Amino acid sequence: MRLFINGEAAEAPDGTAVTELLKLRRVSQPDMVTVELNGEILERKTFDTKVLKEGDRVEFLYFMGGGSR
Amino acid sequence: MSLTESQIERYSRHIILPEVGGKGQEKLLAGKVLLVGAGGLGCPAGLYLAAAGVGTIGLMDRDVVDLSNLQRQVAHHTPDVGKPKVESAADKFRAINPDVTVRTYRERLAAANAPAILRDYDFVIDGTDNFASKFLVADACHFAGKPYCHAGILRFDGQLMTVIPGKTACYRCVFNAPPPAGAVPSCSQAGVLGVVAGVLGTLQAAEALKFLLGKGELLTDKLLVYDGLKANFRKISLKRNVNCPLCSESPTITELRDEAPAVCACARGERC
Numbered sequence: 001m002r003l004f005i006n007g008e009a010a011e012a013p014d015g016t017a018v019t020e021l022l023k024l025r026r027v028s029q030p031d032m033v034t035v036e037l038n039g040e041i042l043e044r045k046t047f048d049t050k051v052l053k054e055g056d057r058v059e060f061l062y063f064m065g066g067g068s069r
Numbered sequence: 070m071s072l073t074e075s076q077i078e079r080y081s082r083h084i085i086l087p088e089v090g091g092k093g094q095e096k097l098l099a100g101k102v103l104l105v106g107a108g109g110l111g112c113p114a115g116l117y118l119a120a121a122g123v124g125t126i127g128l129m130d131r132d133v134v135d136l137s138n139l140q141r142q143v144a145h146h147t148p149d150v151g152k153p154k155v156e157s158a159a160d161k162f163r164a165i166n167p168d169v170t171v172r173t174y175r176e177r178l179a180a181a182n183a184p185a186i187l188r189d190y191d192f193v194i195d196g197t198d199n200f201a202s203k204f205l206v207a208d209a210c211h212f213a214g215k216p217y218c219h220a221g222i223l224r225f226d227g228q229l230m231t232v233i234p235g236k237t238a239c240y241r242c243v244f245n246a247p248p249p250a251g252a253v254p255s256c257s258q259a260g261v262l263g264v265v266a267g268v269l270g271t272l273q274a275a276e277a278l279k280f281l282l283g284k285g286e287l288l289t290d291k292l293l294v295y296d297g298l299k300a301n302f303r304k305i306s307l308k309r310n311v312n313c314p315l316c317s318e319s320p321t322i323t324e325l326r327d328e329a330p331a332v333c334a335c336a337r338g339e340r341c
Contacts, residue, residue, distance in 0.1 A: 007303055031249050041243060041310045059305050061292060063248045064221025064228050065200050 001054040018047040018058075027060065034061040071095075076168065080122055088284045094122060098168060100281035101189060103127035105178050105206050106196030107154040109266030110220050110273060112144035114194050117274040119162035119169045123281065126162060127190055129174040130154040141263030178202060180325045183209035192280050193217035194273045200247040201328040207232070207240035211315050212325050218276040218288070220269040223254070225262050225297035227269040230288060230307070231276045235316060237289035242310035247328055265297050 001014050005025065012021060018037070022030045035042045036059040042050060052058070072080070072091055076098075083089045083097075100123045104111040107130035118126055132154050134145045142154075149157040155173035162171050176182060178197070183205070187193065193215050195206040203219065210217040211234045218231045219240055232239045272293070279285045292305045314321040 034243055034245075036243075036305065036307075039306055039308060041307075041312075043312060044245070061243055061294075061305065062223075062226075062228075063200070063244060064223045064226065065198065065203060 001052070003052060003055070004057045006059055012052065016052050018042065018050045018052065021052060021058065022047070022060075025060070032063045034063075035059070036061060072098075076122075079166075079168075083121070089282060093282045093284070096281050096283070097122050097278065098124040100277075101125040101127070101191045102277045102281075103129065103187065103190040103193045104196055105129050105193060105202070106198060107142075107144070107158040108132075108138065108196060108198060109141045109222065109261065109263070110270035111194065111196035112142045112158060113267045113270035114196060114274040114277070115158055115162055116144055116165065117271055118277060119165045119171075121274070121278055122166060122168050123277070124168065125170045125172065125190075127172045127174065127186070128155045128159055128162075129176065129178060129186070130158075131175060131177045137257075141261065141266040143267065178205055178209065180205065180209075180327045183325060184213060187213040187215050190215065192277045194277060195219045196270065196273070203240070204244075204247055204328045205325075208315060208322060208325055210234055211239060216280055216287075218273045220273050222261050222265045222269050224259055225265060227265050227295040227297070229269055229272050229276075229293040229295070230291060231280075233287070233289055238307040238309045239313060239316045241315040241322075242313040243292065243307060245314060262297055265295070268295060268297070 001012060003010050003012050012024060018035055027033055038057050072094060080094045083094050084091055102118055102123050104115050107128050115126055134149045134152050134154055134157050136150050138145055139147060144158040144161045153175050155175050159171040159173050162169055174186060187209055193210050195203060195217060197203050197206060214234050216233045220227060220229045276288055279287060290307050292307055294303045294305060311317055
């Protein structure tokens, strides 16, 4: 199926859940990313069960802490 | 307040803009902006706010200037190494523009001091360098009802969002709680291209100026993501989160508290 990940078209196998997508996209530390699906922020506890559908728009929003030191 | 002849000349490139004009410049001179952090983000933000004639700039930082800061913290110069950052930066802000009153706070923002300090300001710029502080700025601005602009930088990337408390998506709507200790590297561990701090800090100053002027559209309900390697900016639309622990109808955070500072992996005996 075709997804849009961070604004770019990408392919993923049918039935992929968010946790699997994070692995496919080589996000090595899922703790450091918030996932937005079709404009809604997903609760982390749903990552394992939330199965993606054709045309879904997924955004990975990364924690970014720097600024001072 | 009316502008003097010297002010009319100093701010002439502002005053000629229909969106600013003499009235707008007077708003900037009456404006009060607090910079939390006088580092990579706070330096460029503060230099531009001072140049723009923002009348009162609060500057909060506990650290002293280190040689490794100078690659990106552009208000600190080589002879400033060892000086408190707030003094070093305040000197530069005053030198750019004597119209500006700079108030310095050589302390870290905390639940105990935040309400009294924030009360006095119109807009807050988050230039902090760690998640405990970033979440504290978010919470403190929420409880004080102060609009603020978040920025984060790492390696070649940056992100920015402006929050109007109670009206637009907040930092916790997106980033529920600080990440587990050690999950996210800091700039001192992972590095940052100095100019990325300048790009994001300058955008924070632009948000503060637009807010004071009441012009344009603030970067609310959006996360701006900057990829310096690709020279790419993306705006990601955000909505207020019905499960937000801070700004939803049933919040779990109901008073300002300090977040436990994240312990770096190396402090736990692991390699960073």
